[in-house]
Amino acid sequence: MVYSPQQVKFEFLSYIKEFGTEPSGWRIGSAVNAETALFDDNGVDRERDIWLWKPLLSPAAAALVLRYMTEQLKIPLAETSARGPMLYLFKQNPGGVEAPAR
Template sequence: MVFSPQQVKFEFLSYFKEFGGNAEEWRIGCAVDAKSALTDEHKIDLDRDIWLWKPTLSPSAARIVHRYFTQQLRVPDAGAVAGGANIYLFKRCAAHTA
């Protein structure tokens, strides 16, 4: 199942509300393989850190969401991996030091 930009924005904003924190504590990115981006590139612990990814309709749709979060909400770009129709969001757990 793929998601529209509006659906992804809603889901990501729900995570912000549920898990809190300042925008600077979160990171957002686009990738062809979001799970690999999270685990291999960003070293996210899938059991301890807070993360979410969604497949979008296209790379353009993912960029719309990315642009909204980075420009409007000032969430830093995750860097490292770029492109793809999957958009991901993460926040490291306070006890996680990697």
């Protein structure tokens, strides 16, 4: 299933609001393979950190959301080897908020 830019914005903003931190405490990126980008490139811990990813229809759709999140909300970019149609968002969680059950 792929998501629209508006759906992804809503999901990401909901996550940020739910876990109660400033947007600058998160990182966002675009990738061909979000799982690799999250866990290998950025060292996100599957159990301890807070993370999610969503596939969009195209890299252009992902870039639209990425631009909004980085320019309007000032969420810093994450490490990404290649941009793609998947967006991911994470907050590394050193003993703070409990990560959601997956």
